Amino acid sequence: MLSYIAKRLAMAIPTLLIVITASFFLMRVAPGGPFDGERQLPPEIEANLMAAYHLDEPLPMQYLRYMGNLLQGDFGPSFKYKDFSVTDLIAQGFPVSLELGGLAIALALLLGIPMGVMAALKRNTTVDYLLMGTALGGIAVPNFVIAPLMALFFGVMLGWLPVGGWNGGALPNLVLPVVALAIQQIAYIARMMRASMIEVLGSHFIRTARAKGLNERQVIWRHALRPAMLPVLSYLGPAIAGIITGSVVIEQIFGLPGIGRYFVQGALNRDYTLVMGTVVFYGILIVLMNLIVDLLYSLFDPQIRYDD
């Protein structure tokens, strides 16, 4: 198992290297620069800024400088947020995104799995149609539509919940963004769970279990649930990484200080170091999430083993 993990981590290094290099050069060929804006700068001021951030050096030199700093764990200064280093910003934004995304995924699993199982068990009944219809609605309506509507209803009209802001992660501030973020995931997971449960329920080992006289509850909970979870599990890896770093729309609508906003704002501002920092961080996160999901497979499917 350990050597498998070590091998996977070693394989991640060239992947990350390619991601970093490609992002570095793609960022630089994008039109517009970090200091282009409504107020065109006098040439001497632009020159001072370029020199201060070493942007006046040849590109390969800048690349080597960046890689050198990165190896020492230094993501560099943000061009836009000058009182923060990129490391500061990620350290500040990641816990927010983690809490938001983690809660949303937990909520999605908590509701999505039972919904899917229930729909599968009551296949082609009103319950199934109702649950899957709701799920389809959840997928079809994008969260940038749901979120402002929820804010308007629960925040402005009823006054029950704050319509935005982080407030140090206080529960009332979390409710609307977590629900808005989870709705689509609940829908995906429910549909996936239903399909996979139906497939598992039709397989031989379930028939055998029933033939042995186990009651339906035991069949479902002890035998069918775990294998039916496998597709959901493989979906979870990239979904968690995506939801944690990519909840940018929700972060924007509710004004939350998560990492997704740094990514988008960084790209729009041509804040090269901030974009690179989030790309590297995102890359590492995806690699780790995929590894964790692969390791979890062995828990859910006895046929999978990571032997040394």
Next chain:
Amino acid sequence: MNRLVSGCMAAALIWSLPLTVHAATLDIGIYGEPASLDAARVTGAVYDNDVLGDLFEGLVTLAPDGDYQPGVATDWSVSDDGLTWTFNLRDDARWSDGKPVTADDFVLAFQRALDPKVASIYANLLYPLKNAAAINRGEANIDTLGVQAEGDHRLHVELHQPTAYLPTLMAHIIASPVPSHLVREYGNDWTRLEHIATNGAFMPRRWVSHDHIETVKNPHFHDADSVTLEGVNYYLVEDLNTGLSRFRSGDLDVMRDFDASRYQWLKDNLGNAVHLHNQLSTYYYALNNREGHPTSDVRVREALNLALRRDIIVEKVLQGAANATSALVPDGVAHYDVQTMPGVDGDITARMNKARALLKDAGYGPEHPLDLRLRFNSRDDHRRIAVAAAAMWKPLGINIEMVNAEANVHYAEIARGDFDIARASWVADFDDASNFLGILASDNTKNYGGYHSDKFDSLLTQAAAQPDPDQRQQLLEQAERQALGDYAMAPIYADAARNLVNPDMTGWEDNAINRHLSRWISLNP
């Protein structure tokens, strides 16, 4: 079950408490985050001014109505030749760590702002100071800057030419002092929250990037007794709809912008919380005056200006949330009368006929249609205005190719001159007409259209050296008339400042530079 219900109700009550109880802390929604708490490293946007304006006080400061009034300086005088200004500093000014604010703090602040290594974006505002430009270009030693401390409480500022508006410039955040004792100890890290000291009415206590900046009252501020607020929180709200929802739910006392296209709805529903007033800002189309562009022909530029129906753009596209103008310098600028572009206010039929004749004269017509490229940065209102303008030019046989891009790309492209018509705007840094007219000077990088007129440049130079305010005003107005007569650009509207303001607040006065120091504001219980 009853317990569950009452538990839920109690929880709902607790959650809703912060929304209804009003502490004496002002919550402001700002649509961008300051780049730094160091005035030498910010971009000068509205939100930079909001936050840094509350944290620091310059030699001159602002009254609630936007008038300039003594700040750290008690009074000032200027030499007969207009080249040396002397500011006397108050002796009760203190940093938030209790140390006195001295003339040295201003000397170091100005030196840092011009130090090429600090790379201040706003350094050029201090170019009227002797040797400032040369220092910023790295051609002169920083000690040669025309600013000297005489003791702790007197500051001499030497200029390379008379600058009548120097006191207004001293109210800009770039002219804020720095705590020299901290800068010498921590360098650029002096703004870290564990080190920083401020001399304004408030001092920062917490900064969660992309969330909020929390400040509390500075007990050492010289006028602390009259500051009623316990603190000010600035919340970053980039999305205007979110800002509106947060304002309506009572989460924010002030939201520093709203969607102009919702002005009528807001007026109907929020009444006197909606503040709309003139500000010193002009929205215009830059016309490319360079050779090789059809717009280099003055007849084409005049035709474009004649056919633009600015009143319709303002009424229909902007819901009346701005003022149509054909001038570059908007109404409200001190010591200045609004100018108008010749011919653009007449009857529209006559204007269109003249425009057609001008285009025909310039060689354009059905056989040889005029194709122009209009660039704008991607935003709904810019798009709507561009579509309206293109429709107004269409009857003249002008085909408009619209190109939009995100802001950084847009400005990079138009700075290269790759356009015929390009959207731009100018918001005053300080209340003086030269700040607007300067963007048409031949050597100014903000002169996107590449307008060049020896007469215009010479009038600006004469005005800059003219110490008499009335004569200076005449020269500046003459310069603008020259540029408007050359149809150098196509001004469209003077923008309005848009704010949502809690009606229970006192001390907020709408003003043309749209700056509001929180020290004047009180929240009524």
